Every structure is written in C-alpha cells, then in structure tokens.
Amino acid sequence: MIRIQNRPILNFVSLLILNIFLLSIQIRKPSGQILLKSWTLMVLSPILSATSYVFAQSFHLWDDYVNLIGTHKQNLRLQQENSSLRMELQRLEELDRLHSRLQDYQKFQAQFQYSTRVARVIAKSAPFWRHSWFLNIGSDDGVRLNDAVITPVGVVGRIVNVTAGTAEVELLTNNNAGAGVQVGENRVQGIAQGNGSDNLIIKYISNQEQVQPGDLVTTSGTDRIYPPGLRVGRVTSTRNSSQIFKDISVKPAADLAVLQEALVLAGYRYASPKP
C-alpha cells in the first residue's frame, strides 16, 4: 500500500488535480455547459471517434473484401437489371418523342375541315428502286386510293395501294409522281414531278414567268388529289431552258428520309368525284 503521507509530490499533484476538479464543476462555458462535462466529452470524443472508425473499417473490410459470397450473382443480376432499365429508358424516351410529334400532328390536323388520320410509317422501300412507304392504317380505317398524305411540314405523296390494315404511299419524289403546284407570290401554276432523286422538278412554267430561288411552292389543287395551299417545298434553282419552259428545281419541305408519321387526308375526295 502506498504511504501517501511520505510522498509530498503525490500529495502536491493530487491537490492540484483537486483544484482543477473543483474549478471544472463550478465554471460554465458560454454555452451553459459545465467545464467537467465539456472536458469529459473532449477527452472521450477522440476515443469514441477512434472506436467508431475501427468498427466501421472492420465492417467495411468484412463486407467489401471478405464476405463476398453471392456478390458475383448479385453483380450479374444488377447488370441485367441495369440493361433492362436502359432499354426501358430508351423506350420511354422514344415514347416521349412520339408523343411530342403526335401533338404537332394533332394541331395541324385541327386546321383541316376534312377528315384526317394519323398513320405510322411501318416500312420504307429502298429509295434506289422506289420512293414509297407503308403505313399502319388501311381501308378499315377509311383510307382509299389516291388519298393525299401530308405532314405538318409539307406534302408527302399519295396512297397508291391499300389493304385492310396497311396502305402504300408513293412519295412525291418517286419517279413520275406529280402534283399540281403554284410558285411564289405570283402563284405561277405548274406541275411538280419526282425524278427519283431527293428533289423535285417543276414543269410547264414559261420562261417568261418570274421565279426566283427561295420562292415557296404550294399545292394548287388542280390535280384533285392534294388540297390547295399545302406546302411542297422551296425553289432551289431556276434557269431558262432552250425550250419554252423553265428548268426549276425544288427541295421538298418535308424531310422524307426521317419522317416516321404522316397524316392521311381520308375525307378529301376531289380525286374521285361521284358520277
């Protein structure tokens, strides 16, 4: 047993500690907390932090490096799930784009007094052979031969073949396809004709007429297929030929290469007047 009476230094240190203890239970910090509590927390917090860190690291070590049973399976499952979700995301994005486009079509549709049908392009022929599409609507939906097919941007073509559930569209750019048109402010009448390329040519406009590049080309309605006033495209070049008619080239307003939906003017019946 330590004989305290014979150890003045021990007594001295003990009394100093006693003084500090007495101070710590009387003095409060500005927060109102007594110093003893504050000091105790100050001493304990590194120990608690260290303990917590060691435990956390141990669990981390165990979970991430030791206990990896089933991780491979889980990884595969997550990869599959990730792939599915990516595909689902793409599908939803596509639906969103489709929805936006359909809204545009519906607005455009409301401008016409005659009946229109929104159709989705289900197939496109190789443009080398023929400029035509197949639509997902047919005679059951009221589609008939020679119905005009348009988009909010411009004229596309006409129905040349129809079944109960599908319809074939001959694009205006197809060789020998045509439409009655009017050009520019003067509304000069002519016939737009496809030649198998991406552009149209306009026939039967006299060299005397004033047609400039950039002039707007719209349907005239004289062909009894397309209603008058629909946008066809813009003049890209014009020159007087050696004959009496101009050589005029037109770029179609609708980008036919990328379109995926179209409107069928099912109610427009000038093309087949009743006898």
Place this chain on the structure above:
Amino acid sequence: MAVIGTITLAEALFSLHLRFLLYVDLFLLYSVYTGLIASQLSATYGGFAAGAIQDVLNNLPIGINGFSKTALGFTVATISRFVVLETTWLRFFIVLAASLLNSAISGGLLYTLDQALPVHFFQTSLIQAACTSTAALVIFQMADRFRRGREKQLARPYAH
C-alpha cells in the same frame, strides 16, 4: 489555527480602510511562510487550504487561488530544503517572486478557462507584489518571534 488567524488578521486589516493594506495578500504570506518553516506536505496542504478560503472570501471559483497557493507552498518548501532562506531581504524577494507567480498562475487559469480577468489585472498584480513583499518584512519578523517564543515555551519542561 494559523489559517484562522490569517483570516482574522486579513479581515481586521481590511476594516482599517488603508489603501496599502488592501493590496497585501496575507494568504500568500501564509503559504510562503509555511513553505519556509514547515515540511513540503504541510506547506502544500496549507497553501491549498489558504487558497481555497481566499477564493470563498473573494467570491472566486474555488480552485483559482487554491491551485496557485498549493503550487507556491510546495515550491517554497522544496526550495527551502536546499537553500537557507533566513535572510530578510532574501525573503522579501522570495515573496515578491511568489506574489508575481501567484498572479501569473491565477490569471493564466482564468484566461484558460475563458473567464474575465479583473480590471487592471497587470498593474494590480505589480502593486500587490510590492505591497505584499513589503508587508512580509514586518509580518515574517513578527511570525519568527512568535514562533521562537513558542518554541522556547515548548522547550522549557525539558530544560532540566
């Protein structure tokens, strides 16, 4: 008994309303004198008791002067074990240094514990050191005489 005597003397001196006496730290003189004449243990406990009582009387957190007086008592007692501190002027300087050290320890404690220091703490500490060490010249002489007289009284029964 000595501590009680110190308290009584301190209160008596304060009641005289002499400005000089207000600066005399009698509890410091008690701690130093105990260190000069008594063992380390007695000086340490004596300093602790004197400091704690001074804190109570001055409405300070108990431990401020208790800490410093404990340290002073032990330090002086330790020094007096190796150096003879009987000379009057040597004691004067010992008290002067002890008073400054006492102010430094208590002020340091208050500062460390985020407590406000008394107004004009440094000037007051210097004046107190001067007054206390001057008072020590007289008080230590009186205490020596009292102590020697008492020692003689205690020695008489064994004279023959």
